[in-house]
Amino acid sequence: MVSLYLYDGSFDGLLTAIFECFADRRQPQDIVSQDTYQASLLDELRPVTTDINKAERVIAGIDARSDGRGGELVYQLFLSEQPGIELRIYRLVHLLMRRNDPGILDNFADPDVLYCAQIQKMIRREVHRMHAFVRFQKATNDVFYAVISPDFNVIPLIGDHFQRRYADQSWVIFDSARYYGLFYDLNDLSFIDGDSDIFQQASSNPIGRAELEGQEDQYQTLWKQYFSSVTIQERRNIKLHLRHMPRRYWKYLVEKQVVDRKR
Amino acid sequence: MNRTLEKLTILSDAAKYDASCSSSGSKRANQNKGLGNSDGMGICHSYTEDGRCVSLLKILFTNHCIYDCAYCVSRRSNDVRRAAFTVEEVVDLTINFYRRNYIEGLFLSSGIFKDADYTMERLVRVAKTLRQQHNFNGYIHLKAIPGASPELLHEAGLYADRLSVNIEIPSEMSLKKVAPEKNYPDIIQPMNYLSDEKERYADEKKHLRKTPLFLPAGQSTQLIVGASPESDLQILHLADDLYKQQRLKRVYYSGYVPIATDNRVPDIKAPPLVRENRVYQADWLLRFYQFSVDEIVDEKHPNLDLEVDPKVSYALRNPEKFPVDINKADYEMILRVPGIGVKSAMKIVKSRLYQRLNLDHLQRMGVVVKRAKFFITCPGIQERHKDYETTHLRQLILAGDTAARLSPQLSLFG
Incomplete structure (x- = not known):
């Protein structure tokens, strides 16, 4: 037995x-x-x-x-x-x-x-990577939304860092794989699940990804441009790039989305 | 918006040759529910396709410049597009990138327009606006413009986490040749001034708790490798002096990227990346492995070996100090073994209190056994390694590295 x-x-x-x-x-x-x-x-x-x-x-x-x-x-x-x-x-x-x-x-x-x-x-x-790779998008309700899907269940370990850093903005970090996340409302930090009202309050958010706050697209474009222009072509080293930033993290990184050519 | 995009393109492109992107070592906490903090370890938020960390928004305020330094893209005589930000534009970009968690803060450098103070004053104004009007506590790295007045440098030190004056050319003689309008005293004086001020504030802090922060992350500089004929011995001695006398936190090395043909600098095909890497490894040995410059390079061997790293090179030149007994040797000596880093060395000395360590233990702790095995003794090590001649050992190590390069399977899953 x-x-x-x-x-x-x-x-x-x-x-x-x-x-x-x-x-x-x-x-x-x-x-x-x-x-x-x-x-x-x-x-x-x-x-x-x-x-x-x-x-x-x-x-x-x-x-x-x-x-x-x-x-x-x-x-x-x-x-x-x-x-x-x-x-x-x-x-x-x-x-x-x-x-x-x-x-x-x-x-x-x-x-x-x-x-x-x-x-x-x-x-x-993984905690350090989430500190690095979270990308907020500002929505119409002035809340900054981010989506992640970490390899491990690190949501409970990353709240402190973001609360200390972004004390003056309201934000949500959502783990799409485990379907729960964190919400900071300028006073308190709390756990939320995917059915939380905070996803309905904004007319759009990264989970729905409709229209975002007016200037959001501009800052994303500026960031992508910055990212591409700081590369030194003579020193290109994709192997090293991938070691630091494995492909599985790319889907939520603004700068790794294909640059919109229609501009 | 389109104008900002164009400026950002020009002024980030011109700033990218500065190797520094560090955002660590500061002590600035988030105050009064403001924005940001820089009291933890630095974070690399992204990596460029050349594999370098992107931690800060690294831009020039302007690439207009009154100087004509041969190694620099922004030199007066070079035909490039010019642009200049306004203070408000830099502040807006920094805040909005920071709020989206793209960056740890700002690294603001600049070409010299009009004169040193005029330029320095703009940089200070950006930092001051961020700190005072936006309660921004993220990381700020400013260039200290050579020749700027002490008053402005002092003010910069109150708002910035780090200041840096780039030496670029590692000897005064070469500097005269490639940058005739610059001189060493103009570069070293601000460093000395800032180093003394930082110390004064630290002293004051001991008596008055409310003493404001002054350059909490200290100073750094950059040396270009390969744009002038200095040996690695000269470069490393200069770096060592800068660490000891000017108390710099970091010296960065930048393999010279051939940016245009100017007959004052060598016309090379590609940047000397291997040499740059070896110089960084040597710098690491100085700062974390308790090596002195003379143990790494000397008058007889003034340049670093490009084929093997400086630690292996040291071990091959000092065969009488090896093999090292893993279970008995001092921490200092274990640290000198090729293939054993600072973390593994700590693990070894802590774990051996509990049991005798064998080769299998070392492998599992993260020691690079294929490298270390030639230089240590412990249960599991084949004794024959001891009898190898230096030249033979060198060949074995090089052959091992080639074999690893030829069978890339492992790295595919790395």
């Missing part, structure tokens, strides 16, 4: 499941989200009810044993959506609890630590 911890797919749910593993004093065979679980007669199921208190105790325990680094790391790993990440997270928590030595997170010769560090690096790179 296989002991399977079944959680609701939320981060708090996963932390609760890890709490229960420790409480049960057993190693889970796997921790699986209800959404992805495929029933099998051989499984011994252990459903978990999400409990915020238990989740917070787990985070407090990790942070106390890792100089405060572990909680953030575990959250980032969770957002990576990698298959089997739940068990990886459990093993990392187990390692931190067992060793009680923050330095263990720097032992890159340990395969679990190394794996987690590599995933974290990928997440951070």
Whole structure:
């Protein structure tokens, strides 16, 4: 029989499941989200009810044993959506609890630590890319809209940066693949889904892409022109260009859309 | 609009030969719910098709110029279209590009029209308008115009995150030849002035918390490589002095792009990109790898080896210092191993506290094993590497690089 911890797919749910593993004093065979679980007669199921208190105790325990680094790391790993990440997270928590030595997170010769560090690096790179590649378009309601479809679920990790930077403009960043996003209304930052009113308030927005604010097209044209005229032809190096800006990110980059020839 | 587009085309094209596009190292937070901040690491918002980072709106205020420097597209005697922005146009472009998350800020340079102060005053006015009328806290890099008055430089330092005076030609003798109207003192004096002022403000800050920011991201400069006969030894010594004496944050190197035939500069077919790359690698060794100039180039070898990078070159010239024992050597020595970078070196010294490291561990940590294997010892390393003669080793390394170039499968998925 296989002991399977079944959680609701939320981060708090996963932390609760890890709490229960420790409480049960057993190693889970796997921790699986209800959404992805495929029933099998051989499984011994252990459903978990999400409990915020238990989740917070787990985070407090990790942070106390890792100089405060572990909680953030575990959250980032969770957002990576990698298959089997739940068990990886459990093993990392187990390692931190067992060793009680923050330095263990720097032992890159340990395969679990190394794996987690590599995933974290990928997440951070994706966050950095979204800081770079978000392109706002100003709509008729003075809200700046942007659409992204990142490799990982980084929406919860990028709000702070944009709120600090664009404190005096209202904006929306929407993840079209996961169908949710962020909305900043000049005061507060909140999560929204694709059915939010904010997409109807503007007569157009990048998701509908009808007409935008009067000068929007002009600034896009200026930006495209700038982008093409700063290239030094004698130094063209498309391989390097692609390494920095892989094709899958192009669809939301103004400057990589074909220049309109009718001008 | 069409007029702005035309100006932008001319004045960004003329600005593109400035290699600097850095937007990091400043400390300006968003204040009073304004626009922007520049207190994090720099962000490259896009990349040109030559693979360079686009972080700032990099433009000239004007490409009219009273000077006739041979290496420069905007030189007086060159027949190019000329244009000049107004202060309002630059401000409007910066704000609107910034609001759309295209850029981290503005890099404003200029040809010299009328005189140094007249030009500098325009640049300062752009920065002042952005800061004071638009509460703009994004990154601003201004050119310090050689010969501008201390009053204007001081004001520039209060609004800009970084100022730069480009030296361009790495010796006074060559400068006289290709840019007869310029002189070294006019270039070095503003640097020294700004460096002293920055220090004065830093001192004041210790006693008065409300001391305003002054050039939080410091100064930089650019040297053109290959437009004049200086050796890499001369170039690197100049850079080293600039880091130490003028406390520059960065020296940029620009392989000379042949922009027109002018018999004062060499007529070359293509920019010396390999040499430029090697000089950058050497600069990195100075700043992050604790090398001194004399360990990289010397009177006997005044130029960098174009075939292998300067770290390999160092290792080949100092065989008695290798192989390095991964499990015992100091951090400083591990940092000197070709194929091991700053991050891998840190990982090695932290991880080896917990266990003895072998070749497999190094591979997984990101060490470039095909390069490092000739210069280290650890479990998993074949001992025979120790006995290689220097010339043989050099051939092996070059052969390895050629093999990698001939089988491009891996890079397709990179």
